[in-house]
Amino acid sequence: MIDSARTPEPNPLGSLDEWDDDVKRRYPEPAADGSPSAPAAKPFVATNPDKKKEEFRDYRAEARASVKEFYRLNHTYQTYDFVQQKRAEFLPRTHARMGVWEALEFLNTLVDDSDPDTDVPQIEHCLQTAEAIRRDGHPRWFILTGLIHDLGKILCLRGEPQWCVVGDTFPVGCRFSESIVFPEFFSENPDSRDSRYQTECGVYERNCGLDRVTMSWGHDEYLYHVVKDYLPEPALYMIRYHSFYPGHRERAYDHLMSEHDQKLFAAVRAFNPYDLYTKSEERPNVAALRPFYEALIAEYFPPQLAW
Numbered sequence: 001m002i003d004s005a006r007t008p009e010p011n012p013l014g015s016l017d018e019w020d021d022d023v024k025r026r027y028p029e030p031a032a033d034g035s036p037s038a039p040a041a042k043p044f045v046a047t048n049p050d051k052k053k054e055e056f057r058d059y060r061a062e063a064r065a066s067v068k069e070f071y072r073l074n075h076t077y078q079t080y081d082f083v084q085q086k087r088a089e090f091l092p093r094t095h096a097r098m099g100v101w102e103a104l105e106f107l108n109t110l111v112d113d114s115d116p117d118t119d120v121p122q123i124e125h126c127l128q129t130a131e132a133i134r135r136d137g138h139p140r141w142f143i144l145t146g147l148i149h150d151l152g153k154i155l156c157l158r159g160e161p162q163w164c165v166v167g168d169t170f171p172v173g174c175r176f177s178e179s180i181v182f183p184e185f186f187s188e189n190p191d192s193r194d195s196r197y198q199t200e201c202g203v204y205e206r207n208c209g210l211d212r213v214t215m216s217w218g219h220d221e222y223l224y225h226v227v228k229d230y231l232p233e234p235a236l237y238m239i240r241y242h243s244f245y246p247g248h249r250e251r252a253y254d255h256l257m258s259e260h261d262q263k264l265f266a267a268v269r270a271f272n273p274y275d276l277y278t279k280s281e282e283r284p285n286v287a288a289l290r291p292f293y294e295a296l297i298a299e300y301f302p303p304q305l306a307w
């Protein structure tokens with residue numbers, strides 16, 4: 001049961017970036033020569049099972065208290081039923097009509113307690129991601145995906161708590177993988193005691209494909225539904241599964257994925273470094289970049305979308 005003596009602070013993170021920064025600490029950028037980077041930056045799960053435990057402890061010891069509390073809330077409250085409620089609330093998308101650039105500006109109004117010297121405004125993370133993809137000569141839809149991938153975070157501006165907007169995503173309705181960060185917090189999740197949800201495949205058929213699998217609720221799934229009629233399939237996979245680290249990094253859910261998912265996850269993995277490793281001191285000039293991106297948005301999207 002949830003410990004009622006500990007009234008949870010709904011938003012323990014000083015800013016949403018604290019989660020992103022923590023993911024980057026878990027999955028550091030490999031050095032240019034392909035060798036692993038600094039010691040604190042080991043992969044979350046090593047292939048050597050003896051090492052795995054040790055590194056897992058390191059990671060946990062170094063995690064900030066606010067980040068741990070954030071994961072505790074996320075893992076405690078993301079149940080199969082909770083996700084169905086959030087899907088019923090947000091997927092009809094009757095809350096607003098907005099263009100994509102307007103949504104970016106709206107997201108940028110998200111004010112948090114973060115340190116303005118170290119945290120990048122949301123619109124700048126979007127532009128830094130897109131600009132890095134553009135510099136590498138990728139197709140225009142890929143650049144656009146970089147620009148919009150986090151727009152689902154506007155859920156925070158509708159009063160949704162951090163733990164159901166950001167955080168690593170994972171399937172609900174089946175056993176929680178030990179590869180999900182801080183798996184011990186799932187002991188507080190009522191689904192852990194529901195036998196329907198605690199077999200390897202739970203309510204799903206083996207290799208049924210992720211489209212049939214209900215993921216924990218967050219900004220990825222929400223944005224996917226907003227844009228799904230307008231972008232090519234690899235872009236939609238990037239958007240829908242970019243926070244699914246237990247899937248695209250840990251490969252812990254191959255038993256639910258179809259062959260088609262496996263092929264498309266190449267796109268998710270190609271996108272991930274642009275999301276994680278493009279934060280830089282050099283701030284993008286939003287006004288100068290705007291005409292290029294407005295034209296790109298107009299190539300794929302109608303002037304307004306249902307949110």
Ligand SMILES: [Fe+2]
Nearest residue numbers: 149150242243
């Ligand atoms: Fe994201």
Ligand SMILES: [Fe+2]
Nearest residue numbers: 125149150275
């Ligand atoms: Fe992002």
